[in-house]
Amino acid sequence: MNINYIFYKINDKLKALQVIIACIITRLFKAAGSLIELLLFIRLFLKFTSANPDAPVVGLLYQLSDNLVSPFNPIFSNIYIFNRLIEVPAISAMAGYAVLMLIISQLWKLFTQPYHK
Numbered sequence: 832m833n834i835n836y837i838f839y840k841i842n843d844k845l846k847a848l849q850v851i852i853a854c855i856i857t858r859l860f861k862a863a864g865s866l867i868e869l870l871l872f873i874r875l876f877l878k879f880t881s882a883n884p885d886a887p888v889v890g891l892l893y894q895l896s897d898n899l900v901s902p903f904n905p906i907f908s909n910i911y912i913f914n915r916l917i918e919v920p921a922i923s924a925m926a927g928y929a930v931l932m933l934i935i936s937q938l939w940k941l942f943t944q945p946y947h948k
Contacts, residue, residue, distance in 0.1 A: 857939065864929075864932040867899060868925055871928070873892055875921045878916050879917065879918075881916065899924055900918075903920040903924045906920065907923055908920075
């Protein structure tokens with residue numbers, strides 16, 4: 832066997848591995864983003880339906896999502912429509928994180944695109 836052929840095969844396998852790793856990272860990022868959006872949506876729904884925060888599941892969801900909503904609390908205040916709470920900071924957090932994920936995914940595509948050729 833020729834040594835150049837061996838290096839060519841190793842290089843080919845490394846390129847395939849780079850593509851696989853990039854795909855795995857992309858899927859993990861999308862899954863994490865979807866989980867964040869789902870958590871914020873559930874929080875919004877529970878606040879709208881006036882769920883009891885003393886219930887263990889509701890309290891846990893509020894506790895998990897508080898850190899996600901807290902950067903957006905000073906921007907907007909909550910509003911009430913027909914005695915139902917509309918948590919505007921949670922809605923703005925959903926929009927803000929969606930935009931952030933879009934920017935990060937586009938940057939990721941920009942830097943991983945050469946590996947897909």
